[in-house]
Amino acid sequence: MIGRLTGALLEKHPPQVLLEVHGVGYEIDVPMSTFYDLPVLGTQVTLYTHLVIREDMHLLFGFATELERRTFRMLVKISGIGARTALALLSGLSVADLHRAVGSQDSARLVKVPGIGKKTAERLLLELRDKLDLAVFNSDHxxxxxxxxxxxxxxxxxxxxxxxxxxxxxxxxxxxxxxxxxxxxxxxxxxxx
The missing domain is CATH 1.10.8 (Helicase, Ruva Protein; domain 3)
Incomplete structure (x- = not known):
């Protein structure tokens, strides 16, 4: 598993970046929250990563913080929520906003994210209600x-x-x-x- 990469930022094409690590270029999909915080091209960057392996491809997702990555991993475990939907959620909402929406059971806030319908929002609220505090905010940090x-x-x-x-x-x-x-x-x- 590739857990973290540090290297030179070569390209930025939303939502994907190209990171060169010891001569190897990694194409990494990142949420817009991470994308907007990236420095100028050529700068050293560290991204926490999550690798998805499918029959036809390997997908690498990157995050500015460990908290974003933990939230992403929690989201993809929910039935009907794939990696792209989880990435869209983290692009449309910060982790704190997601936490507030789940805490207040605000499905209207989730529906504003492109690709999230009413049924998906309700499933997210139901699944995350008991898990969000434990999975996202309880760790060794x-x-x-x-x-x-x-x-x-x-x-x-x-x-x-x-x-x-x-x-x-x-x-x-x-x-x-x-x-x-x-x-x-x-x-x-x-x-x-």
Missing amino acids: AASSTSESDILNALLSLGYSDREASWAIKQISSNTMVSDGIRQALQLLSKER
């Missing part, structure tokens, strides 16, 4: 994931976009307390505007 999630939610509630909030969180040390993380993120974001 639960404290940092939870604090990052809290910082993200605070920035979103202050009116920052998912992209801005995610960028700011990446600049902050993963073991930062929530209150310090919010303060540091606000300072970083105020310099960028």
Whole structure:
């Protein structure tokens, strides 16, 4: 299994990127949340990956964070949700948005994602209701994931976009307390505007 790749970013054609690792070019499908956060071509990039092997092809999916990859893996285990649908979900919703939609049982939010109909949204809400907290937010990095999630939610509630909030969180040390993380993120974001 290919779990993570680090290499030079050679091409970006949504939703696919080409990453060169020691002379081998890997075509990797990424959600738009990851795609928008990618640096300029030629820069070193690390992506957490998930390999899908089929009779006729091997597909490699990449994610900026371990949390996105865990969420993707949880989604593809749901009956009727394939890799492309899971990728579309993570392109249309951040992990925090998906968590909020499942927590509030908001099928209308899921239906806004292209390719997700009412029945699929209801199945997702039913399947994820009990699993999301355990699978996504409980891990050996639960404290940092939870604090990052809290910082993200605070920035979103202050009116920052998912992209801005995610960028700011990446600049902050993963073991930062929530209150310090919010303060540091606000300072970083105020310099960028």
